[in-house]
Amino acid sequence: MLKYILRRIIMLIPVLLGVAFCVFTLLYFTPGDPARMVLGDLATDEAIKEFRDKEGLNDPFLVQFGNYIWKAVAHGDIGRSYSSKRPVMQEILTAFPYTLKLSAFAMIIAIIIGIPCGIISAIKQYSWFDTITMIFAMIGLSMPVFWLGLLLILFFAVRLRWLPSSGFSTFKAMILPSVALAAQSISMVTRMTRSSMLEVIRADYIRTARAKGQKESIVIGVHALRNALIPVVTLCGLQFGQLLSGAILTESIFAVPGVGRLMVNAIMSRDYPMVQGGVLFIAVTFSIVNLLVDLLYAYIDPRIKAELK
Amino acid sequence: MKKFSIIFLALILALSLAGTSLAKDTLVVADQYDATTLDPIGHNDYPTSRACSHIYDTLVFLNHDGTLRPGLAEKWEFLTDKDYKMYLRKGVKFHNGDEMTAADVKFSLERANTPAGSHIHTYSQDLDNVEIVDDYTVIIHLKKVNYPFFSSLVHSWGNIVCKKVVEAAGDDYGMNPVGTGPFKFKEWAKGDHYTFERFDDYWGEKAKFKTLIVRSIPEPTNRTIELETGAVDIAYPVTTIELARIEENPELVLQRKVIPSTTYMGFNVHKAPFDNVKVRHAIHALLDTVNIQRAVFRGVGQTPRSLIPAVTKYSINDDLPAHTRNVETAKKLFAEAGVNPATLKFIIRSNERKERIDMATIIQAQLAEVGIQTEIVQQEWGAYLNVLQQKQHDVFLLGWGLSVPDPDYAVAGLLESNAGTNYTTFDDPKLNEMLVKGRSLPDGEERAAVYKEMQLYINEQLPMIYLHNDEAIAGVRKIVKGFEVDPFEVHSFRGVYFEE
Numbered sequence: 001m002l003k004y005i006l007r008r009i010i011m012l013i014p015v016l017l018g019v020a021f022c023v024f025t026l027l028y029f030t031p032g033d034p035a036r037m038v039l040g041d042l043a044t045d046e047a048i049k050e051f052r053d054k055e056g057l058n059d060p061f062l063v064q065f066g067n068y069i070w071k072a073v074a075h076g077d078i079g080r081s082y083s084s085k086r087p088v089m090q091e092i093l094t095a096f097p098y099t100l101k102l103s104a105f106a107m108i109i110a111i112i113i114g115i116p117c118g119i120i121s122a123i124k125q126y127s128w129f130d131t132i133t134m135i136f137a138m139i140g141l142s143m144p145v146f147w148l149g150l151l152l153i154l155f156f157a158v159r160l161r162w163l164p165s166s167g168f169s170t171f172k173a174m175i176l177p178s179v180a181l182a183a184q185s186i187s188m189v190t191r192m193t194r195s196s197m198l199e200v201i202r203a204d205y206i207r208t209a210r211a212k213g214q215k216e217s218i219v220i221g222v223h224a225l226r227n228a229l230i231p232v233v234t235l236c237g238l239q240f241g242q243l244l245s246g247a248i249l250t251e252s253i254f255a256v257p258g259v260g261r262l263m264v265n266a267i268m269s270r271d272y273p274m275v276q277g278g279v280l281f282i283a284v285t286f287s288i289v290n291l292l293v294d295l296l297y298a299y300i301d302p303r304i305k306a307e308l309k
Numbered sequence: 310m311k312k313f314s315i316i317f318l319a320l321i322l323a324l325s326l327a328g329t330s331l332a333k334d335t336l337v338v339a340d341q342y343d344a345t346t347l348d349p350i351g352h353n354d355y356p357t358s359r360a361c362s363h364i365y366d367t368l369v370f371l372n373h374d375g376t377l378r379p380g381l382a383e384k385w386e387f388l389t390d391k392d393y394k395m396y397l398r399k400g401v402k403f404h405n406g407d408e409m410t411a412a413d414v415k416f417s418l419e420r421a422n423t424p425a426g427s428h429i430h431t432y433s434q435d436l437d438n439v440e441i442v443d444d445y446t447v448i449i450h451l452k453k454v455n456y457p458f459f460s461s462l463v464h465s466w467g468n469i470v471c472k473k474v475v476e477a478a479g480d481d482y483g484m485n486p487v488g489t490g491p492f493k494f495k496e497w498a499k500g501d502h503y504t505f506e507r508f509d510d511y512w513g514e515k516a517k518f519k520t521l522i523v524r525s526i527p528e529p530t531n532r533t534i535e536l537e538t539g540a541v542d543i544a545y546p547v548t549t550i551e552l553a554r555i556e557e558n559p560e561l562v563l564q565r566k567v568i569p570s571t572t573y574m575g576f577n578v579h580k581a582p583f584d585n586v587k588v589r590h591a592i593h594a595l596l597d598t599v600n601i602q603r604a605v606f607r608g609v610g611q612t613p614r615s616l617i618p619a620v621t622k623y624s625i626n627d628d629l630p631a632h633t634r635n636v637e638t639a640k641k642l643f644a645e646a647g648v649n650p651a652t653l654k655f656i657i658r659s660n661e662r663k664e665r666i667d668m669a670t671i672i673q674a675q676l677a678e679v680g681i682q683t684e685i686v687q688q689e690w691g692a693y694l695n696v697l698q699q700k701q702h703d704v705f706l707l708g709w710g711l712s713v714p715d716p717d718y719a720v721a722g723l724l725e726s727n728a729g730t731n732y733t734t735f736d737d738p739k740l741n742e743m744l745v746k747g748r749s750l751p752d753g754e755e756r757a758a759v760y761k762e763m764q765l766y767i768n769e770q771l772p773m774i775y776l777h778n779d780e781a782i783a784g785v786r787k788i789v790k791g792f793e794v795d796p797f798e799v800h801s802f803r804g805v806y807f808e809e
Binding site: 030031032033036039045047050051054083084085086091094095098150153157158161164165166167168169252253254255256257258261262265268270 | 342343345346348351352424427428430480481483484498499500501502524525526527528530531534535537538540689690691692694695696698729
């Protein structure tokens with residue numbers, strides 16, 4: 001198992017190098033001079049030249065890329081933000097807790113609602129509950145989050161005045177953004193649980209379990225659910241990874257100062273080090289979440305555990 | 310199920326009760342963006358200028374009408390036209406308890422000319438050095454005559470920092486600011502809000518409330534909602550679509566003021582046919598600029614008539630007649646220039662701001678009436694600036710705002726030959742001369758005459774067509790008193806109090 005984890009971590013290196021290279025290339029060829037974006041309209045030409053020299057923006061592309069990687073590897077330094085002058089890592093670490101909390105809440109809501117709904121829908125296929133759940137799942141899946149977010153704000157913040165419409169510093173303020181962000185995940189988890197359960201319920205071993213007189217709750221809860229969970233766990237993992245990489249729209253609507261907003265602002269202001277650092281950070285988080293999900297399989301499915309050894 | 314719903318209802322009730330009003334000793338303000346740094350020379354943007362203005366003081370303060378009043382400098386005299394003697398206020402304390410002296414002033418202003426101040430070099434570049442006469446007197450020496458420099462001291466760059474603290478903090482200073490202002494730094498959750506607290510040893514009138522929280526809420530609708538629900542007391546800026554909602558709400562007050570900014574359509578005057586002044590005038594005659602402005606901004610702002618905004622001193626904006634559309638005049642001018650408008654074809658460029666695209670669209674339609682074919686190209690800001698810098702463009706829409714209340718800044722940055730933001734490529738020795746002359750004169754009638762002549766000359770040359778002069782609009786809760794929106798957009802909360 002340890003060997004497997006180690007191998008996976010080593011495999012991260014080419015992935016990150018690839019990501020770094022892609023981002024670097026894309027930003028390099030994006031129009032707009034970072035020196036002018038940073039120093040502003042009014043900057044004198046000397047100031048621009050000085051900045052370009054100091055930041056190595058005049059070096060050839062590969063030299064710039066090499067320098068970046070070297071600093072990151074040798075000193076753990078992924079640059080300083082052009083706009084705030086603080087280290088990029090520090091900026092990301094200030095924003096990340098917000099995103100982490102937001103994603104975790106959204107994911108918990110998605111799991112608490114999605115999995116039970118999926119299971120019930122599968123057991124009572126074509127019942128009224130199933131139909132309604134599937135309609136809601138469809139709505140949740142197709143409703144754009146910025147629209148849902150605004151509706152939630154209008155209803156809960158403006159009409160009822162129960163919850164604040166923006167910010168993320170109190171528990172109350174976290175409810176609306178988490179729910180808005182969770183909507184899509186709830187729908188996906190519900191649909192995935194349902195279809196996966198439906199597949200498993202028809203399997204021979206379930207028939208066997210029922211035939212031997214096992215209680216229905218155990219048949220469903222143990223025999224069926226555990227086998228049906230693998231794709232759901234994958235989905236949850238992917239979703240969580242995605243949420244962590246910054247729910248840009250949700251964070252913008254509810255003014256949550258998370259990674260998503262940080263990235264948008266960085267892109268808007270041509271803050272190259274910030275964008276590069278941010279994307280790298282997201283790539284790392286995504287990979288780690290994926291790794292954790294793979295490890296989780298082993299606990300859910302003994303067959304995979306055996307393979308890993 | 311029943312039990313669950315009872316718990317659910319109880320939870321909702323608890324949530325709705327929690328966080329009801331506390332005694333009003335906190336002013337909560339919603340701004341569009343967060344500050345980028347709290348180092349006064351490390352930026353040149355409005356949200357940051359606003360944040361710095363609470364923590365720091367400048368040597369001179371700016372009144373809403375654009376005149377100056379004493380700040381950290383009690384009085385001043387102009388020894389020559391390049392040397393300003395400033396008498397500093399005595400007994401002014403920094404937030405760390407140290408007294409502010411001439412050494413801090415020298416350090417603060419000279420620091421702007423180091424690489425750390427690259428954002429604001431345009432203001433500070435003519436500063437030669439600051440001479441310390443004694444602890445409370447300094448002489449500011451300039452490299453060359455530049456009267457607008459004195460006005461620029463009210464800009465964020467003129468804020469006085471504590472030498473000792475800045476030197477000790479190094480690169481991290483922007484996160485741990487120490488000034489002499491009415492509020493001291495307490496906490497900053499980047500991207501979300503910053504919290505300042507009243508500085509009880511402030512030399513001037515102390516703030517009437519204890520805590521100032523400024524939240525950054527980029528979505529305009531959200532700012533309005535927070536204002537409506539009472540979660541914030543002042544929301545700024547208010548966009549056109551939100552105006553009616555605030556106006557109709559009896560709990561809220563709308564404050565509006567015209568600001569010194571100009572949105573214009575510039576010609577690349579080095580490119581045919583725009584190198585012909587008659588063609589520029591002909592195009593102007595084709596456009597109904599007054600109604601374009603009205604249609605797009607729906608009652609906010611006005612159509613400028615001069616490049617120096619109406620609220621800036623020496624502006625002759627209000628003395629000039631409004632522009633009216635006249636297709637016949639346009640045709641005549643085209644004929645005089647020997648240009649057949651039906652053969653004209655060019656590109657109107659803009660960044661992605663909706664109002665600019667809207668204006669460009671109407672402009673396109675009005676030009677099409679005489680057969681001029683235009684294409685509107687919109688680009689993301691960085692790419693747009695890049696194109697303008699290459700100076701190959703035809704016609705473009707852009708804005709220009711003044712953070713320093715001197716007419717020189719309204720013209721020099723846009724039309725002086727060597728200005729980095731001169732995208733019309735206007736290169737006119739006569740205007741350059743006028744600008745130098747304007748800068749070399751102290752305020753008074755002679756200076757006013759220079760700028761009057763300059764404005765008429767620019768309108769005659771017409772390197773750009775003026776489209777819009779914006780307003781600063783803030784939504785304020787009725788219980789908030791003593792706040793007045795600042796036409797220079799650096800709003801002060803020094804005098805704010807609550808009336809419940």
